[in-house]
Amino acid sequence: MNLKTRIKKSMEIWWIKFNGDSERIPFENKDIPEGAVGFIYKMRFTRNGQEYLYIGKKNFYSNRKKKFGKKALAKVTDKRKKKYEIIKKLSYENYFSSNKEIKQAHKDGIYVDRLILKICFSKSELTYEETKAQFQHEVLENDKYLNGNILGRFYKGKI
16 A cells, blocks of 8 residues: 555544543444444534534435336235335445535545544434534534534524
8 A cells, every 4th residue: 555545544534432522533334333323423624724614414324215127026926016125335434524615625635534423323313413413513603614504494694
């Protein structure tokens, strides 16, 4: 592995809180608890001396419904069933938020600190904890946060 690849790998580490806020340890695939659905994260980077933050959520898995093909549909005994579910593990390792500024900072080679705040075990818990963290950190009132809205209902310029 060349130096550029090693540096890039070290820049893409996810960290997780340990012992409250006092310590952080690297997070890897083997650390995903059984039954976990996703996690709440905080990303941070500095550009031109200004610190920027973002709070969001990421699923570990994707559930998708796909239509049966002709051969598979012929084998189905229950004719009402037209789709089947595919569960796919999502690649969170290379995930740098849905926010365009964070993605651009990463492309520009700026170090983006990625911290997992909490691991959640249901979709509703995931949404609740993300919303709770966003309100607690006052992401819509503070300009250092890049979040533009909460739940698509509360917007930065309209509160």
